[in-house]
Amino acid sequence: MARPSRPAPPAAPAGIAPRRAALALLSAVIGEGRTLAEAMPAALSALDPADRARAQRLATQTLRDLGRADRLLAPSLTRMPPLAVRNILRLGAVELAHGAASHGVVNDLVEIAGRGKRTRPLKGLVNAVLRKIAPEAEAAWIDLPPQRLPKWLRGPLVEAWGRAEIARIEAVHGAVPPLDLTLREPGGPLAASLGGEELPTGSLRLVDAGQVSALPGYGTGGFWVQDAAAALPARLLAPRAGERVIDLCAAPGGKTLQLAAAGARVTALDLSEARLGRLRENLARTGLEAEVIAGDALIHEGRYDAVLLDAPCSATGTIRRHPDLPFARDGAGISELIALQARMIDHALTLLPPGGRMVFCTCSLIPDEGEVQVEEALARHPGLEVVPPGADWVDPAWRSSEGGLRILPSHWADRGGIDGFYMALLRKPG
Numbered sequence: 547m548a549r550p551s552r553p554a555p556p557a558a559p560a561g562i563a564p565r566r567a568a569l570a571l572l573s574a575v576i577g578e579g580r581t582l583a584e585a586m587p588a589a590l591s592a593l594d595p596a597d598r599a600r601a602q603r604l605a606t607q608t609l610r611d612l613g614r615a616d617r618l619l620a621p622s623l624t625r626m627p628p629l630a631v632r633n634i635l636r637l638g639a640v641e642l643a644h645g646a647a648s649h650g651v652v653n654d655l656v657e658i659a660g661r662g663k664r665t666r667p668l669k670g671l672v673n674a675v676l677r678k679i680a681p682e683a684e685a686a687w688i689d690l691p692p693q694r695l696p697k698w699l700r701g702p703l704v705e706a707w708g709r710a711e712i713a714r715i716e717a718v719h720g721a722v723p724p725l726d727l728t729l730r731e732p733g734g735p736l737a738a739s740l741g742g743e744e745l746p747t748g749s750l751r752l753v754d755a756g757q758v759s760a761l762p763g764y765g766t767g768g769f770w771v772q773d774a775a776a777a778l779p780a781r782l783l784a785p786r787a788g789e790r791v792i793d794l795c796a797a798p799g800g801k802t803l804q805l806a807a808a809g810a811r812v813t814a815l816d817l818s819e820a821r822l823g824r825l826r827e828n829l830a831r832t833g834l835e836a837e838v839i840a841g842d843a844l845i846h847e848g849r850y851d852a853v854l855l856d857a858p859c860s861a862t863g864t865i866r867r868h869p870d871l872p873f874a875r876d877g878a879g880i881s882e883l884i885a886l887q888a889r890m891i892d893h894a895l896t897l898l899p900p901g902g903r904m905v906f907c908t909c910s911l912i913p914d915e916g917e918v919q920v921e922e923a924l925a926r927h928p929g930l931e932v933v934p935p936g937a938d939w940v941d942p943a944w945r946s947s948e949g950g951l952r953i954l955p956s957h958w959a960d961r962g963g964i965d966g967f968y969m970a971l972l973r974k975p976g
């Protein structure tokens with residue numbers, strides 16, 4: 547006799563799984579100081595691709611808006627609840643402020659609070675606070691100031707760029723950045739089918755692009771994702787067809803692809819075998835060619851016409867795309883990075899013939915990783931020159947006094963911002 551089948555348990559509401567995963571990401575970043583990239587594999591592994599994307603989006607948005615969320619919540623809290631509860635409230639506040647349906651947000655987050663041992667006792671608080679802020683969250687949000695940079699970074703940056711510029715940078719950090727693409731053939735038919743705005747520097751900018759792999763031209767390698775600022779160092783180097791160029795810190799390979807697409811004979815070197823795996827995937831997808839070497843830029847030997855040195859740095863220029871960075875870092879290790887960059891510049895020069903050229907760049911907002919690094923290199927190497935770029939894509943606001951280009955996220959704010967970067971074209975004495 548067939549056994550009566552058990553009734554299936556009621557399905558959990560669709561929003562629970564991605565919201566729980568988003569909270570796991572928030573606790574890894576805010577509570578444990580890990581980056582989203584480090585935390586994502588474990589936190590998202592059980593989810594389907596759509597929920598994975600939603601969880602990542604929710605966590606990223608909450609980190610971007612943490613300061614505003616705390617301000618919105620503060621009047622409703624007489625005491626500071628434990629971090630796990632605070633993160634539930636923050637996620638709720640951010641979702642409500644961005645127009646999510648309040649019953650879904652509140653019900654799911656109350657349910658999630660009820661499932662956790664540490665959060666269960668405060669389930670009632672979660673319910674009461676979220677219901678209280680729900681009606682006004684969207685309207686109140688507009689007047690709240692954006693998330694501030696953490697103290698370890700804000701102090702030096704205010705000193706370098708001034709309070710007003712830092713406020714503008716923080717405003718840009720508070721907005722969802724557009725998607726920038728580098729096209730293999732700029733201005734070709736693919737640009738028209740992708741739509742978007744062609745930037746003066748040649749990148750194509752899309753707003754609300756959706757899933758990148760679903761865009762036309764992805765499968766055939768017609769473009770790669772690369773912030774508009776990150777696309778400039780290779781343009782500054784201006785490789786010619788057939789030139790031997792080494793990309794010294796190459797992975798995951800955005801600049802290698804640009805150099806190869808320009809027809810240069812490219813060597814892509816990086817210390818990280820794992821990151822080189824992504825570079826190889828990018829070469830395979832685009833059908834572009836480069837010699838790939840797992841190695842140390844401090845000891846690699848050879849002779850090249852030109853060098854691109856995109857040195858490891860604090861990455862503080864990329865906060866608008868990586869809002870986890872201020873939480874996952876505390877400023878430790880920056881002086882070691884600065885010393886490493888100087889050693890890399892010195893060694894990179896040995897790879898060039900007299901008169902050879904090199905672009906040094908970092909995605910940092912800290913002058914010690916940019917302008918100061920180049921000034922000190924000039925002092926160490928008599929005859930080394932900075933060549934100020936004459937290209938028509940250079941925005942005059944980017945020119946810095948020693949001849950390099952300084953890009954701040956607040957530049958092009960009306961277009962959606964741009965990552966912070968520093969770059970300089972150096973010429974070895976002849």
Ligand SMILES: C[S@@+](CC[C@H](N)C(=O)[O-])C[C@H]1O[C@@H](n2cnc3c(N)ncnc32)[C@H](O)[C@@H]1O
Nearest residue numbers: 795796797798799800801816817818842843856
């Ligand atoms: C800013 S990222 C490079 C991004 C890359 N140029 C691109 O456009 O996709 C810096 C890279 O330096 C690499 N790196 C760090 N120390 C290195 C070393 N001693 N030699 C070579 N690569 C190194 C890291 O693994 C990392 O991939």
